[in-house]
Structure formats: structure tokens, C-alpha cells
Amino acid sequence: MSERTPMIEMCNVSKHFGSVIALSDISVQVHSGEVMCLLGDNGAGKSTLIKTLSGVHQPTHGEIRLDGTPARFKSPAYALDAGIATVFQDLAMIPLMSITRNFFMGREPTVGWGPFKRIDWKLADRIAKQEMGKIGIDVRDPSQPVGTLSGGERQCVAIARAVYFGAKVLILDEPTSALGVKQASVVLRYIAKARADGLAVIFITHNVHHAYPVADAFTLLKRGGSLGTFRKEDISREEVLNMMAGGAELESLDAELAEFQRSDTERAADTSGVRPPLAAGQ
Numbered sequence: 001m002s003e004r005t006p007m008i009e010m011c012n013v014s015k016h017f018g019s020v021i022a023l024s025d026i027s028v029q030v031h032s033g034e035v036m037c038l039l040g041d042n043g044a045g046k047s048t049l050i051k052t053l054s055g056v057h058q059p060t061h062g063e064i065r066l067d068g069t070p071a072r073f074k075s076p077a078y079a080l081d082a083g084i085a086t087v088f089q090d091l092a093m094i095p096l097m098s099i100t101r102n103f104f105m106g107r108e109p110t111v112g113w114g115p116f117k118r119i120d121w122k123l124a125d126r127i128a129k130q131e132m133g134k135i136g137i138d139v140r141d142p143s144q145p146v147g148t149l150s151g152g153e154r155q156c157v158a159i160a161r162a163v164y165f166g167a168k169v170l171i172l173d174e175p176t177s178a179l180g181v182k183q184a185s186v187v188l189r190y191i192a193k194a195r196a197d198g199l200a201v202i203f204i205t206h207n208v209h210h211a212y213p214v215a216d217a218f219t220l221l222k223r224g225g226s227l228g229t230f231r232k233e234d235i236s237r238e239e240v241l242n243m244m245a246g247g248a249e250l251e252s253l254d255a256e257l258a259e260f261q262r263s264d265t266e267r268a269a270d271t272s273g274v275r276p277p278l279a280a281g282q
Ligand SMILES: Nc1ncnc2c1ncn2[C@@H]1O[C@H](COP(=O)(O)OP(=O)(O)OP(=O)(O)O)[C@@H](O)[C@H]1O
Pocket: 017, 020, 021, 022, 040, 041, 042, 043, 044, 045, 046, 047, 048, 049
């Protein structure tokens, strides 16, 4: 591996909630221009890990380093100021506010000075439209409510915002879980672009088809502990699937379903191709 300083690093971090040990002695690193995908079952500690990185929680033990410097964030606002932007699945946007307002979130450009200072909406609208255009989303009217955008486009506003304001680290908690194939691919393409722009990206997904194409490394959590970080070149798509929440179960379900199908075909063959009559209500 390279000797570069990681952009973001967790060093032996633990997080306890009373007697619950949500994270135990976790060490992970993500370099700029890299995407790390967090995997693990429900309750494994994925959200706790990213909330600890983004200033929602303070680590009980251990240290977070940003670009090599120890960092302690009192709140997500401090983390954001330091360059760590987090996009939460549901809290990313305020639906009734305009696209432009959601894009700037209180950081709108202003004109005038002192008591005459006011938001420059024309400029703000232009920047929002332009930044969305850069990622291939044509917003006709940026003053329309963000609720009129599709789920994927909304995720993209949140990501575009992070990039525009100079984030160094982009953290995404299941950004594609509620999206259809087309919208998920728009978001994934944008994650890939953020990576190419040199951001360090951490994201959680339960979908191997979303994780595998964009990730450089996978970290697997289990009951608060890390089972290790695997570089993509060292691990196949099938192995990633097995590490994912429910991956093994899905495989055995597949086998079970195949078994059903086989017995169906056998039954059909037994009755010389005549399907048994359906029972009432079927
Ligand atoms: N604020 C909290 N107070 C007490 N316990 C918590 C708190 N947040 C998380 N936990 C506990 O920590 C453990 C890890 O939770 P976490 O939400 O990080 O899991 P996760 O991997 O994100 O799961 P999922 O895939 O279901 O989102 C769980 O046992 C959870 O109950």
C-alpha cells in the first residue's frame, strides 16, 4: 500500500451506549480518491461508525484523524466545517424548500453590506442550476420545491452540495436503498465522480450490485467489531455478497427456490404435462 496519509482515519475507536458496545476497537482508513463500502448485518454498527465520523457521536475510546491531524467534532456542523459532509437517507433534504435553498442551506451568496445585505437569489439559482447540470441533471427551475425532484435527483443535490462546498470526505448512509435501477445508477455515477475529484468516500449499501462497481475497498463489521478491510482486487463479487447482510441467507433461499422449481417440474412431468387444477382462491 502507499505511504500517503489517509484523508480520514479511525484509530482504535470504540463507542459505548451505556452497556451496549456499538463499536469495538475499530481502525479504518480511507485515502482521497477512494471509495470504501461498509458492509454488515443489521445492528452491526455501520450507522454508529459514520455518525462517530461525522460528529453526531463522540468516540468513547480512540481517535479520529482528518488528513493526519487528530480531530474531535462537537457536532455535525463542526465536522462539516472541517470538510466531512454526510448525506443521510431521509434527512438529506427539506421537501418544501426550493432546490436552491436546499443546495445552499444557509450558505447562500449575498449582495450588499451591513443592514442592506441580502441573499443574491439570482446568483444562487444560477449556481444551483449549473452545479446540477454538471452531474447531468437538468433543473429547469431551481426555485421549485426539492420535493418535485425524484429520490435519486434529491440525493444528487445533497452530494453536489457537499462537493461544491469543498468537502474532503463524503459519507453516505444507504444513498441508493430506496431508488430504482436508473436512479441508483445516477447516484452511483456521481459517487464515482466525487471519487475522481479526489474526495474520500465512505458509503453503506446492502446491494452488492451497487457496492461492487464503485468501491475500492470493503470493510465488514460484525456486532461492533471489524472483520477486516478487503481491497477489491483481493475479493470477488460473490465473496462480497456472502459478507453482506443476508448474503448467505439469500444464497440458501436461491437453492430452496430452485428445489421448489425442480419438484414443480417433476410434478408436471408426472402428470404428462397436465397442470393440476388450481384450488379455489388461488
Ligand atoms: N443512540 C443509541 N443508544 C443506544 N444504543 C444504540 C444507539 N445507536 C445505536 N445503538 C446500538 O448500537 C448497535 C449498532 O447500531 P447501528 O445503528 O450502528 O447498526 P447498523 O449497522 O447501522 O444497522 P442497520 O443495518 O440496521 O442500519 C445496535 O445494537 C443499536 O441498538
